[in-house]
Amino acid sequence: MKILVCVSNVPDTTAKIMFNSDNTQFNTAGVQFILNPYDEIALARAIELTEGGKGTVTIIHVGEINSEPTIRKALALGADDAVRINASARDSYFVSAQIAHYAKDNGFDIILTGRESSDYNGSQIAAMLGEFLDIPSISIIKKLEIEADRATIVREIEGGKEHLTVSFPFVASCAEGVAEPKIPNMRGIMSARTKPLEVVDAIDIAQLITFKAYSVPASRGSVTLLSQDEPEKLIGLLHTEAQVI
Amino acid sequence: MSVLVYVENADGKFKKSTFEVVSYAAAIAELLKTELIAISIGNVNQDDLSNLGKYGAKKVLNASTDNLKTFVNQAYASVIAEATKKEEATVVVLANSFTGKGLSPRVAVKLKAGLVDAAVELPKTDNNTFTVKRTAFSGKAFATVELNSEIKVIALNPNSYQLKESGSSAKVEDFKPDFKESDFRTMVSEIVRSSDKIALPDAELVVSAGRGMKGPENWAMIEELAKVLGAATACSKPVSDAGWRPHEEHVGQTGIAVSPNLYIAIGISGAIQHLAGVSSSKTIVVINKDPEAPFFKVADYGIVGDAFEVLPKLIDAIKAYKAHS
Numbered sequence: 001m002k003i004l005v006c007v008s009n010v011p012d013t014t015a016k017i018m019f020n021s022d023n024t025q026f027n028t029a030g031v032q033f034i035l036n037p038y039d040e041i042a043l044a045r046a047i048e049l050t051e052g053g054k055g056t057v058t059i060i061h062v063g064e065i066n067s068e069p070t071i072r073k074a075l076a077l078g079a080d081d082a083v084r085i086n087a088s089a090r091d092s093y094f095v096s097a098q099i100a101h102y103a104k105d106n107g108f109d110i111i112l113t114g115r116e117s118s119d120y121n122g123s124q125i126a127a128m129l130g131e132f133l134d135i136p137s138i139s140i141i142k143k144l145e146i147e148a149d150r151a152t153i154v155r156e157i158e159g160g161k162e163h164l165t166v167s168f169p170f171v172a173s174c175a176e177g178v179a180e181p182k183i184p185n186m187r188g189i190m191s192a193r194t195k196p197l198e199v200v201d202a203i204d205i206a207q208l209i210t211f212k213a214y215s216v217p218a219s220r221g222s223v224t225l226l227s228q229d230e231p232e233k234l235i236g237l238l239h240t241e242a243q244v245i
Numbered sequence: 246m247s248v249l250v251y252v253e254n255a256d257g258k259f260k261k262s263t264f265e266v267v268s269y270a271a272a273i274a275e276l277l278k279t280e281l282i283a284i285s286i287g288n289v290n291q292d293d294l295s296n297l298g299k300y301g302a303k304k305v306l307n308a309s310t311d312n313l314k315t316f317v318n319q320a321y322a323s324v325i326a327e328a329t330k331k332e333e334a335t336v337v338v339l340a341n342s343f344t345g346k347g348l349s350p351r352v353a354v355k356l357k358a359g360l361v362d363a364a365v366e367l368p369k370t371d372n373n374t375f376t377v378k379r380t381a382f383s384g385k386a387f388a389t390v391e392l393n394s395e396i397k398v399i400a401l402n403p404n405s406y407q408l409k410e411s412g413s414s415a416k417v418e419d420f421k422p423d424f425k426e427s428d429f430r431t432m433v434s435e436i437v438r439s440s441d442k443i444a445l446p447d448a449e450l451v452v453s454a455g456r457g458m459k460g461p462e463n464w465a466m467i468e469e470l471a472k473v474l475g476a477a478t479a480c481s482k483p484v485s486d487a488g489w490r491p492h493e494e495h496v497g498q499t500g501i502a503v504s505p506n507l508y509i510a511i512g513i514s515g516a517i518q519h520l521a522g523v524s525s526s527k528t529i530v531v532i533n534k535d536p537e538a539p540f541f542k543v544a545d546y547g548i549v550g551d552a553f554e555v556l557p558k559l560i561d562a563i564k565a566y567k568a569h570s
Contacts, residue, residue, distance in 0.1 A: 011382070013383075013498050013499065013517075013518045014517055014518070016517075017382045017385040017386050019386070026382075037498075037499045038499065092350070092360070093353070093354070093359070093360070096350075096354075118382075118383050118498055118499065119381065119382055119383075120381055120382075120388075121363060121380065121381065121382075121383060121502070122362060122363075123346040123350075123362065124346075124349075124350040124353075124360065124362065125350075126347075126350075127318065127346070127347050127348070127349075127350035127351045128350040128351070128353070128354050130318075130319070130351060131319075131322065131350065131351040131354035131355060132354060134427065135430075136318075136319060136430045136431045137318060137319075137347065137351065138318075138347065138431065139318070139343070139346050139347030140343050140346060140347070142492070142493070155343070156343050156493060157255075157343050157344065157436070157438075158255065158260075158262075158342055158343060158344075158444040158446055158447060159255075159438050159439060159442060159443070159444030160436060160437050160438030160439055160444075161436075161437045162316070162433055162435070162436050162437075163433070163434045163435040163436070163437070164431050164432060164433045164434060165431070165432045165434060166430060166431045166432070167430065170430075170431075175492075176485070176492040176495065176499070176500065177492045177493075206357070206394075207393065208353075208357070208358065208359035208360075208392070208393055208394040209359040209360070209361065209390050209391065209392055209393065209394075210390070210391045210393060211388050211389075211390055211391075212376060212389045212390065212391050213388070213389040214381065214386050214387065214388050214389070215386065215387045215389075216385070216386050216387070217384075217385075217386070217387065217524050217525065219543075220529070220543055220544070220545055221545070223531070223541050223542070223544045223545060223546065223547045224545065224546050224547070225541075225546075225547045225548070225549060226546065226547070226548050227548070227549075227550070228548055228549070228550025228551070228554055228555045228558070229558070230548070231548075231555065231558045231559040231561070231562035231563075232562045232565070232566075234530065234546060234548065234559070234562070235559075235562050235563060235566045237546060238507065238528065238530070238546070239566070242507070242527070242528040242545065242546075244449075244450070244506040244507040244527060244528045245450070245474070245507065245566075
């Protein structure tokens with residue numbers, strides 16, 4: 001079983017998000033980048049499924065050389081090898097077209113992503129990959145079990161869950177519940193340094209969208225504080241002032 | 246030219262989020278001086294379909310063959326792409342729901358269309374450009390995205406656009422798409438819905454609780470508050486990590502982002518990762534015994550007090566209010 005796990009390099013979850021002076025670019029000064037937390041879930045499940053010689057896990061990432069520490073972390077967690085497509089990750093369409101181009105001739109049985117990246121929150125890569133490769137894609141899954149060449153999957157839907165089955169090959173984006181993220185051990189960290197990391201050139205892809213500008217949410221007015229003996233007053237304010245009930 | 250909207254149903258019924266996307270798509274059609282056409286896939290009754298005219302749809306295409314009864318995103322994406330071509334639509338609108346998230350990227354690739362998901366506002370069409378505002382950085386920011394492609398796909402976040410009733414009834418037309426066998430490679434075996442609970446992602450009211458509740462055995466109060474209000478229940482990351490509550494209730498940067506009209510946070514301190522997931526809530530109420538809790542800084546209303554004392558009083562007050570109104 002060959003599993004490909006797509007990983008993304010995102011600002012640390014505690015990072016304060018700021019933009020350059022004309023608000024056209026994310027200001028990365030002083031921001032630490034990490035392996036996207038959702039991708040860690042996908043990777044953890046891929047490693048569990050291939051443990052004991054049952055298969056291999058390849059990491060793929062679209063990004064420039066400065067994201068290599070994130071790829072090495074994924075290798076330290078237990079992936080076998082990695083591929084970096086050498087280009088700035090312009091948008092989801094670009095990234096999935098690049099990954100699809102690499103994946104189409106490499107015979108992967110399963111391609112996993114995180115449910116979304118924690119920066120652009122697109123949830124797009126898995127379904128775009130599925131379409132580019134003309135294979136099934138299942139977005140935002142909570143459970144993934146494999147038997148022979150079939151998977152049993154539980155997917156989240158509004159107010160419930162959908163159980164489904166699919167044969168290899170397929171793409172799925174993983175959410176909490178699929179696996180517990182792992183912590184790399186010393187042996188993993190040491191061996192990650194020498195695991196193969198192939199760098200490939202990007203292909204040309206039409207640009208369909210452009211990120212033009214950013215803004216931060218308007219700050220709320222100051223808080224109206226009430227005492228714990230005033231729940232009626234709170235209800236009144238929610239009804240008359242906020243008009244939400 | 247036209248605007249096409251995909252009208253998602255759950256077990257044959259439309260939800261409010263569907264009427265939101267129809268209202269939103271109708272406003273785009275008006276902006277572009279064209280007509281709105283809806284595409285429904287699955288089994289929805291004729292009255293409900295023609296009722297979409299109320300929200301601005303002129304015509305509804307109804308794809309209801311047996312093989313489309315349950316959601317298969319490949320097949321559904323093919324149907325939507327085919328309808329787009331048939332109606333020469335230049336904008337395709339979907340809900341950014343769990344289902345929409347699996348669907349809109351496939352539709353976009355099929356149509357070589359730019360995609361903006363998590364959209365929160367109507368597009369702007371100044372100087373021959375077409376831009377849409379969406380959330381980014383897990384709710385910590387917004388991004389304005391320009392779509393340069395001929396066909397544009399937009400997935401609208403729940404609770405981002407007010408329902409607008411403008412028209413009367415819509416004409417319903419049967420739509421028989423061409424299928425590829427290969428579009429049906431996933432098999433749905435079971436759908437489990439918790440019928441007594443309100444779905445969190447598109448809930449208008451949310452009651453959320455954190456470690457301040459001290460243990461899962463104390464959640465009865467949270468559930469009662471949610472029940473009397475008609476709200477969905479949610480929780481913070483430490484609570485779902487500890488297994489007190491299921492993962493799907495986890496709101497925040499690595500859980501889900503919500504945008505309800507009212508978010509009540511009880512015993513949650515307000516870590517930056519949690520705040521990211523709730524920042525687009527219209528009104529935030531914080532109940533916490535620590536007056537220094539960072540959550541108060543982003544709240545509209547706050548009660549500094551012990552949840553175990555405040556909640557029973559609050560539940561009584563809501564019951565009294567509901568009995569009155």
